[in-house]
Amino acid sequence: MRAAAQVFDEYGLAGSSISKIMTRAGTTQGAMYFHFKSKENLARAVINEQAADLSLPERPEGLAQLIGLTFFLAREMQSNVLFRAGVTLAVEQGQVGLRDFSPYDMWADLFRGELEAARSKGELQDDVDVAEVAQLLVAAYTGSQVMSNLLTGPDRADLPERIGRMWRYVLPGIAQPDRLAELREVAERTGPAA
Amino acid sequence: MRAAAQVFDEYGLAGSSISKIMTRAGTTQGAMYFHFKSKENLARAVINEQAADLSLPERPEGLAQLIGLTFFLAREMQSNVLFRAGVTLAVEQGQVGLRDFSPYDMWADLFRGELEAARSKGELQDDVDVAEVAQLLVAAYTGSQVMSNLLTGPDRADLPERIGRMWRYVLPGIAQPDRLAELREVAERTGPAA
Numbered sequence: 001m002r003a004a005a006q007v008f009d010e011y012g013l014a015g016s017s018i019s020k021i022m023t024r025a026g027t028t029q030g031a032m033y034f035h036f037k038s039k040e041n042l043a044r045a046v047i048n049e050q051a052a053d054l055s056l057p058e059r060p061e062g063l064a065q066l067i068g069l070t071f072f073l074a075r076e077m078q079s080n081v082l083f084r085a086g087v088t089l090a091v092e093q094g095q096v097g098l099r100d101f102s103p104y105d106m107w108a109d110l111f112r113g114e115l116e117a118a119r120s121k122g123e124l125q126d127d128v129d130v131a132e133v134a135q136l137l138v139a140a141y142t143g144s145q146v147m148s149n150l151l152t153g154p155d156r157a158d159l160p161e162r163i164g165r166m167w168r169y170v171l172p173g174i175a176q177p178d179r180l181a182e183l184r185e186v187a188e189r190t191g192p193a194a
Numbered sequence: 195m196r197a198a199a200q201v202f203d204e205y206g207l208a209g210s211s212i213s214k215i216m217t218r219a220g221t222t223q224g225a226m227y228f229h230f231k232s233k234e235n236l237a238r239a240v241i242n243e244q245a246a247d248l249s250l251p252e253r254p255e256g257l258a259q260l261i262g263l264t265f266f267l268a269r270e271m272q273s274n275v276l277f278r279a280g281v282t283l284a285v286e287q288g289q290v291g292l293r294d295f296s297p298y299d300m301w302a303d304l305f306r307g308e309l310e311a312a313r314s315k316g317e318l319q320d321d322v323d324v325a326e327v328a329q330l331l332v333a334a335y336t337g338s339q340v341m342s343n344l345l346t347g348p349d350r351a352d353l354p355e356r357i358g359r360m361w362r363y364v365l366p367g368i369a370q371p372d373r374l375a376e377l378r379e380v381a382e383r384t385g386p387a388a
Contacts, residue, residue, distance in 0.1 A: 014208060014289045091340055092286050095208045101344045132359045135341070136334065139356065143336030146285055147329070150295045162333065165326045169367035 001049060003027075004042040005085035009154065013043065013095050040096045043089050047103055050086020056110065063123045063175060064186045066114035067167055070141065071190050074159040077145055084154070091146060104142075108134040115174075123183075128174050140166045160192040167191075195243060197221075198236040199279035203348065207237065207289050234290045237283050241297055244280020250304065257317045257369060258380045260308035261361055264335065265384050268353040271339055278348070285340060301335075302328040309368075317377075322368050334360045354386040361385075 003025035007016045018039055022032050036042045054076060057065055076083050090103045108131075115130035124130070144162040152158045167187040175183050197219035201210045212233055216226050230236045248270060251259055270277050284297045302325075309324035318324070338356040346352045361381040369377050 012288050092289060094206050094343070095286060095289055099344055101341070104341055104344065128363075133363060135356070136338075136359055136363055139337030139341055139360075140330065140334040141337065142340055143333035143338070144330075146336055146340075147295070147298055147333055149288070150293055150298065162329070165330055166333075169322075169327060169330055169364055171367065173363035173366040 001042070001045050002082055004036075005046045005082040008043065008046060008089060009081050009085040013039075013089060013092050018042070040098065043093065043096055044098060044100070046082065046086050047089050047093060047098070047100060048086075050083050050090070050103060051106070053080055053082050057114075060113035060117035062114060062118040062121045063171075063179070063183055066111060066118070067183065067187050068190045069110075069114065070137070070163050070167070071160055071192075073141070074145075074156075074163045077156050077159055079155075084156075087142075087145060088149070091142065104138055107141075108138045111137050123176060123179050124174055125176055133170075133174055137166075137170070140170070164188070164191040195236070195239050196276055198230075199240045199276040202237065202240060202283060203275045203279040207233075207283060207286050212236070234292065237287065237290055238292060238294070240276065240280045241283050241287060241292070241294060242280075244277050244284070244297060245300070247274055247276050251308075254307040254311035256308060256312040256315050257365075257373070257377055260305060260312070261377065261381050262384045263304075263308065264331070264357050264361070265354055265386075267335070268339075268350075268357045271350050271353055273349075278350075281336075281339060282343070285336065298332055298336075302332045305331050317370060317373050318368055319370055327364075327368055331360075331364070334364070358382070358385040 004021045007021045007024050011020065016039060018032065021042060022029065025032070036045065054073075057069060077087065086103070090100070093100060112130050112134035115124065115128075115133055118124050119130060141163070144166065145156060145159055148156040148159040148162055164187060168184065171180060171183055171187070198215045201215045201218050205214065210233060212226065215236060216223065219226070230239065248267075251263060271281065280297070284294070287294060306324050306328035309318065309322075309327055312318050313322075313324060335357070338360065339350060339353055342350040342353040342356055358381060362378065365374060365377055365381070
């Protein structure tokens with residue numbers, strides 16, 4: 001699966017093949033087909049396991065942790081090939097006939113957990129719908145990484161900066177006014193320059 | 195080019211071929227190759243001409259017009275095949291070796307024009323960077339349409355709703371507080387239910 005992620009990351013979905021992946025994995029045809037019958041199956045595995053090599057927070061703690069998490073993910077996109085290939089394939093999966101929303105739900109659930117913790121701690125404005133905000137953050141993250149890839153290449157050099165701007169303009173719509181300055185400071189401290 | 199957009203929209207980039215497009219266009223091989231040498235060239239044309247059938251505002255007028263424009267685009271994505279295929283191909287273009295940021299810049303420039311008009315009319319907070327906000331709106335729009343496609347299909351039934359949520363949470367970060375209630379009302383009036 002990691003060999004598949006490397007090949008997908010390097011050649012794209014269209015340019016990848018089972019035989020390229022077997023060569024990279026140093027495995028035989030029999031062993032490969034025992035686990036994965038097709039390129040589609042391999043793409044599905046990489047999409048579903050995209051977070052396998054990431055250390056994610058063990059329990060939700062609120063907005064500061066959510067902000068830190070999004071910058072952590074932006075930096076992981078720059079170097080963690082399994083994560084990067086999984087995210088890219090999740091966007092392009094229609095090309096191999098897949099239609100799987102679950103990776104987006106997985107991230108939205110993680111973000112929503114942090115937003116619920118933020119609510120318990122009094123960090124959120126009363127009328128904020130945590131499920132809606134979680135979906136919006138995943139959407140803004142998805143579009144940001146697509147644009148970063150096109151503009152600055154697969155290493156996505158400007159992604160942390162784009163995530164920083166996302167927080168700059170989204171925080172005032174979700175955070176309690178008396179927490180805003182402190183949270184903007186968190187976003188600047190853990191952000192692009194960190 | 196419109197025949198190509200229909201075929202790309204229906205079969206995806208990987209499932210489309212010059213011969214399928216020729217059949218749809220009712221044209222001969224000679225005529226097709228005179229204009230477009232390859233599937234990649236056709237994809238490029240559809241990406242670059244994605245806005246050809248849209249009536250866009252003639253001059254920027256500010257935040258209310260920008261909000262209306264994003265809902266107009268969300269509804270066009272549901273039915274305008276040239277626009278929808280162009281937007282989808284712009285996201286998946288890496289599959290045919292293209293790397294063209296210009297369609298994103300085109301939309302960001304249009305949005306930035308409205309934001310500059312908004313600034314002249316005193317609608318924006320002083321520290322808002324109009325170029326940054328324009329990029330963020332294009333990113334949030336891009337991710338929203340990718341997720342809407344996966345969850346609700348190519349007709350993107352929930353896209354206007356997703357754009358409504360984007361405005362709900364982004365407006366407080368950009369609009370002058372004394373314009374906020376009125377602009378949120380604009381977003382609700384011209385939004386999902388309209």
